[in-house]
Ligand code: TXA
């Protein structure tokens with residue numbers, strides 16, 4: 001059932017069930033983070049490997065001490081200035097968080113989502129919510145309640161409808177080495193925003209697929225079913241694939257020719273926030289056009305453009 005009634009979601013969650021919740025980034029598949037049976041259901045529903053840990057969602061930084069310990073001063077500063085918001089922090093975990101949530105790691109990923117419905121719901125619950133993005137493993141993340149319904153239909157008793165996700169990209173994930181922030185996943189919060197508060201961020205660059213520190217970094221991820229290629233020159237790429245039924249995903253300049261079957265322009269005004277908010281919905285629509293090929297235009301490699309390009313690269317991975 002798609003509903004805006006928080007009490008329905010609360011009821012299911014308190015009984016150990018799973019619901020979809022809106023956040024400002026993407027929709028999540030949520031369950032009681034302290035209830036192992038509920039967490040197991042999330043993994044099963046999403047067909048997610050058990051080595052891939054979940055993010056724990058809380059309603060405010062005050063709740064941190066119930067799930068994490070030995071919190072670095074830099075993390076407290078970041079929480080104070082950027083929560084609620086699209087920032088996930090990896091911290092030392094407390095025993096109350098089941099090993100299943102953290103895939104056996106001694107750390108836990110935590111964030112306060114910035115969405116009024118999610119926050120109201122969390123405030124009414126006595127436990128935090130473990131929630132991965134509400135898509136089957138490795139497919140495109142959902143940014144509307146309808147996307148979630150297409151993926152999981154009647155397998156979910158409640159899909160809490162919070163409208164279109166404002167940010168449209170997953171949260172940025174950072175951990176800490178001593179006090180130094182370390183980037184685990186590019187996300188909706190540009191790294192520059194973190195650096196303003198907590199100083200230089202170190203990038204973890206490991207060969208794709210060789211590290212499961214944050215499987216959001218797995219090379220194939222966020223993928224449409226349609227073959228996807230990246231380009232920096234749309235005209236040339238279209239010419240090179242004449243004869244195919246082509247769909248385009250362009251940043252700001254629409255393609256003028258009549259030799260493509262379908263096209264999505266992410267932000268005619270060229271602003272990255274709009275492009276980010278539209279990205280996954282555009283990918284969902286493209287994937288439904290019965291295309292032979294999606295040609296996706298890379299954005300300038302700065303600010304949110306870095307995150308969008310990261311997602312496009314993973315979408316294009318075979
Ligand atoms: O915006 C978001 O972060 C959304 C919304 C629903 O909050 N959630 C989300 O969850 O994107 P998910 O499960 O799709 O991605 C979470 C990422 C995974 O790549 C996982 O490996 C990483 O967080 N992660 C979770 N716990 C971790 C830990 N203890 N150490 C390192 N990485 C962790």
Ligand code: MG
Nearest residue numbers: 132133141170
């Ligand atoms: Mg995900």
